[in-house]
Amino acid sequence: MSHPHPHPHPPAGMGMPPPGMGPGGGMPPPPALNPAILSLLDSIPHKDVPFHLQSIQIPTPPNVPPQQGIIVTCIEHKNSSCEECQVDFNALNYMHQFLRSAPPEAIPPPPNVQPPPQRAEMIKNLKEQGNTAFKAQQFPAAIQAYSKSADMALSRPPWELSALSRDETAIALCNRSAAFAFVNAWANALADAEAVVILKRPWTKGHFRKARALVGLERFEDAKQALIDGLQYEPNDKELNNFLNEIDEKLRQAELED
Known part of the structure; x- marks a missing residue:
């Protein structure tokens, strides 16, 4: 089941678990969402925000191979924060970067998951x-x-x-x-x-x-x-x-x- 969000959805592969950790890789299936919570989320006023996904080079320490990342920008000017388009994706990009680089213990697991x-x-x-x-x-x-x-x-x-x-x-x-x-x-x-x-x-x-x-x-x-x-x-x-x-x-x- 899907519902609208006030933020863009990442494309396939962005933020997905690494190879071997998807279906059949040992990870438990995500818990079913409460229909009442879904209904509440669907009732929140929202608007679709056009966006563009842009590849960037992530700064790395010396002797570390360069890495590519993806950020969300406005469609017309390719800026993560744009006054003309009235969008600011900085918080979304920061959260995405944090979730990709944070250690496992820094990210809460799904509900009802026993601690390791x-x-x-x-x-x-x-x-x-x-x-x-x-x-x-x-x-x-x-x-x-x-x-x-x-x-x-x-x-x-x-x-x-x-x-x-x-x-x-x-x-x-x-x-x-x-x-x-x-x-x-x-x-x-x-x-x-x-x-x-x-x-x-x-x-x-x-x-x-x-x-x-x-x-x-x-x-x-x-x-x-x-x-x-x-x-x-x-x-x-x-x-x-x-x-x-x-x-x-x-x-x-x-x-x-x-």
């Missing part, structure tokens, strides 16, 4: 590298791997599910908080734990990491409150309850000493 699995696999591999270094008590290497995992999770394109990025980031930061704790970098451990609580509040592990960092900073009352906050979501969490008992004992001893 490569990024998730790399995030997982970096996290596992951190876990391996952590178990070997190589905490600086673990911190570096967890940092790379978090950075990659946060760099997901904005059109991908935000919940996916939040979960991946929360796990990486939670693990990094534990690694910071083992090198007594308590302020860093606390910053990571607080970020985990914000990203994934019902997850008790974030509250535990926050309490542990606060104990390292000798802020026992704040640590107790962090555990109480976590127990709101999992009242029977053994790890939180045991840690809470330890902090209560420390507070009682401090009162006796006073």
Whole structure:
């Protein structure tokens, strides 16, 4: 189904996928458009704009073979922006140039397309590298791997599910908080734990990491409150309850000493 547009259609081959990526090349078919949206587009006032397609030489770096491109111009004067013809195709030409040269992650995919699995696999591999270094008590290497995992999770394109990025980031930061704790970098451990609580509040592990960092900073009352906050979501969490008992004992001893 076609409908009129206020801009020219490119000719066959302009902006088309490279060879091997068309029908039968592994690309999924485009999703069907909603008839209501098509009807709305057809109802928008428009006018046909005469245009001409002109081949130009695209500037290239040294030692790179010259390349030809196509721009849209007015028919009479062959200008991309022409006051006499009352047309301005600069925005259309810029968009076409951008789409041809932009990396794949800069262009949103069609709706309902799952994100490629490569990024998730790399995030997982970096996290596992951190876990391996952590178990070997190589905490600086673990911190570096967890940092790379978090950075990659946060760099997901904005059109991908935000919940996916939040979960991946929360796990990486939670693990990094534990690694910071083992090198007594308590302020860093606390910053990571607080970020985990914000990203994934019902997850008790974030509250535990926050309490542990606060104990390292000798802020026992704040640590107790962090555990109480976590127990709101999992009242029977053994790890939180045991840690809470330890902090209560420390507070009682401090009162006796006073």
